[in-house]
Amino acid sequence: xxxxxxxxPITYLDSGASSLTPRSVIExxxxxxxxxxxxxxxxxxxxxxxxxxxxxxxxxxxxxxxxAPGGSEEIVFTKNATEAFNLLARSWGAAFLSPGDVVLVSxxxxxxxxxxxxxxxxxHGVEVRFIPVDDDFRLDISRIDELMRGVKLVxxxxxxxxxxxxxxxxxxxxxxxxxxxxxxxxxxxxVAHSSTDVxxxxxxxxxFSAHKMLGPTGLGVLWARQEILSSMPPFLGGGGMIKDVxxxxxxxxxxxxxxxxGTPPIAxxxxxxxxxxxxxGLGMDNIAAYEKELTGDALTRLALxxxxxxxxxGPSDTLDRGGVIxxxxxxxxxxxxxxxxxxxxxxxxxxxxxxxxxxKRFGLAATARASYGxxxxxxDTDVLLEALTHAVTMFG
Amino acid sequence: MANLDxxxxxxxxxxxxxxxxxxxxxxxxxxxxxxxxxxxDEIVVYVLIDDGVLVDIKLxxxxxxISQASSSLMSGxxxxxxxxxxxxxxxxxxQLMTVHEGQLGEPAVATSPDADLRRLGELAAxxxxxxxxxxxxxxxxxxxxxxxxxxxxxx
Ligand SMILES: Cc1ncc(COP(=O)(O)O)c(C=O)c1O
Numbered sequence: 001x002x003x004x005x006x007x008x009p010i011t012y013l014d015s016g017a018s019s020l021t022p023r024s025v026i027e028x029x030x031x032x033x034x035x036x037x038x039x040x041x042x043x044x045x046x047x048x049x050x051x052x053x054x055x056x057x058x059x060x061x062x063x064x065x066x067x068a069p070g071g072s073e074e075i076v077f078t079k080n081a082t083e084a085f086n087l088l089a090r091s092w093g094a095a096f097l098s099p100g101d102v103v104l105v106s107x108x109x110x111x112x113x114x115x116x117x118x119x120x121x122x123x124h125g126v127e128v129r130f131i132p133v134d135d136d137f138r139l140d141i142s143r144i145d146e147l148m149r150g151v152k153l154v155x156x157x158x159x160x161x162x163x164x165x166x167x168x169x170x171x172x173x174x175x176x177x178x179x180x181x182x183x184x185x186x187x188x189x190x191v192a193h194s195s196t197d198v199x200x201x202x203x204x205x206x207x208f209s210a211h212k213m214l215g216p217t218g219l220g221v222l223w224a225r226q227e228i229l230s231s232m233p234p235f236l237g238g239g240g241m242i243k244d245v246x247x248x249x250x251x252x253x254x255x256x257x258x259x260x261x262g263t264p265p266i267a268x269x270x271x272x273x274x275x276x277x278x279x280x281g282l283g284m285d286n287i288a289a290y291e292k293e294l295t296g297d298a299l300t301r302l303a304l305x306x307x308x309x310x311x312x313x314g315p316s317d318t319l320d321r322g323g324v325i326x327x328x329x330x331x332x333x334x335x336x337x338x339x340x341x342x343x344x345x346x347x348x349x350x351x352x353x354x355x356x357x358x359x360k361r362f363g364l365a366a367t368a369r370a371s372y373g374x375x376x377x378x379x380d381t382d383v384l385l386e387a388l389t390h391a392v393t394m395f396g
Numbered sequence: 397m398a399n400l401d402x403x404x405x406x407x408x409x410x411x412x413x414x415x416x417x418x419x420x421x422x423x424x425x426x427x428x429x430x431x432x433x434x435x436x437d438e439i440v441v442y443v444l445i446d447d448g449v450l451v452d453i454k455l456x457x458x459x460x461x462i463s464q465a466s467s468s469l470m471s472g473x474x475x476x477x478x479x480x481x482x483x484x485x486x487x488x489x490x491q492l493m494t495v496h497e498g499q500l501g502e503p504a505v506a507t508s509p510d511a512d513l514r515r516l517g518e519l520a521a522x523x524x525x526x527x528x529x530x531x532x533x534x535x536x537x538x539x540x541x542x543x544x545x546x547x548x549x550x551x
Binding site for chain 2: 333334335336339340343351352356359365366394395396
């Protein structure tokens with residue numbers, strides 16, 4: 001994206017909200033519209049076959065990216081990560097949880113991984129319990145055995161969209177399974193920034209959005225172990241998800257299509273496949289190492305340059321931490337910080353980042369959040385610091 | 397492109413740094429809470445109404461400079477006025493904060509006639525907010541909350 005704002009080239013530091021889009025991703029979507037446009041799983045003509053190949057090819061590509069043991073059969077396309085969690089709660093949750101069963105989330109979750117469980121509490125009487133966050137911005141698992149009592153599902157984020165904290169998913173998976181529970185991971189902030197291997201992590205569900213991993217908006221993924229997915233009842237009803245319909249009722253089809261009622265986003269899946277190829281071209285480990293360097297540099301300079309007037313709400317070093325940096329500027333509301341930064345072409349996000357329980361935990365109404373992507377540069381941090389200096393001065 | 401000085405006029409920064417009419421009013425004053433769910437801003441508006449006149453108004457809460465300055469300016473503009481005058485000021489202010497279609501890429505224009513601006517006095521300092529559409533909600537939070545308080549007390 002090449003925009004000049006207020007005579008300044010854009011400094012995009014909002015990849016945590018939505019990442020920028022590589023040309024190859026845009027071209028892949030263009031190609032679908034210009035050469036293969038048709039609905040999927042319907043027509044028998046040439047382009048209809050091609051469209052189906054694009055869509056199903058992207059499913060296979062996604063499965064390979066996650067090292068999904070059951071391949072394509074485990075990949076459900078949704079609208080976004082939020083819809084993936086709603087699918088999980090409404091289908092798996094409603095079918096397998098009984099009143100009194102516990103869903104254990106954490107205090108650092110995005111509302112997408114809280115509200116669907118609260119809704120399930122209302123409809124099915126499940127209990128929603130929270131793993132607390134300690135003063136070092138990490139999950140406090142010191143009393144995990146107590147917390148695990150009655151838990152049927154642990155559902156936590158791979159990386160906090162506010163703190164940047166990367167959670168010990170493999171350890172949590174081990175604890176969940178030892179207590180006979182399943183584990184779901186919110187991968188929205190993690191999948192684009194380090195490698196995700198669902199077998200190595202030993203998890204059961206994973207949800208994420210394409211638009212935060214260099215892909216297009218309008219597409220998300222729910223990955224679930226095949227044996228679990230095949231036991232789950234359908235979510236939305238309509239075309240594409242049925243085996244048979246008569247005036248007396250319907251039977252649902254099998255496989256991921258069972259959860260994909262109606263015409264799905266098709267061009268977007270082509271875009272996602274291209275984004276995954278782009279990410280793997282860079283190398284997920286390279287991306288992780290590079291962003292760690294950027295983050296470390298920014299954290300060091302933020303600590304040095306503002307005499308404590310700019311506080312980082314998140315871990316202060318790069319151990320188990322990603323490139324999301326939430327700032328609390330003394331005496332300046334995050335909205336005003338972001339507004340002054342905008343004058344320098346700097347895009348950051350002010351607000352509660354859909355994580356109100358976490359904000360409350362740290363006594364904040366909002367933060368201004370800068371977040372990095374694989375295309376970010378040290379010079380982005382330079383402009384950020386220049387603009388922050390201006391904001392601090394302006395509001396005295 | 398909208399300029400930052402349009403938004404952070406000196407008068408706004410002044411009201412942000414030293415807000416007027418801060419505090420609470422005891423019953424029989426009525427109070428209403430307002431939230432801006434997007435940014436977490438919260439405000440409580442206390443109104444004391446007697447015989448069709450807004451005798452006193454006080455505000456508590458927290459928020460950005462625009463929402464704080466707007467509520468401070470509002471309190472000064474409506475205190476001691478008849479309810480009819482207050483409603484009129486609310487309507488005029490909200491008109492000032494309205495974005496019209498097709499403004500993406502073009503500088504947004506405040507459409508209120510100058511006469512309205514003059515009528516608003518100090519409040520006109522907030523006119524620049526409309527050039528930053530995302531911030532309109534910050535500027536109108538106190539006003540919507542006040543309107544709700546008036547509605548609740550009139551029934
Ligand atoms: C950790 C986390 N989970 C879930 C979401 C929701 O993603 P989406 O809005 O694409 O559904 C976000 C996006 O902000 C996020 O950061």
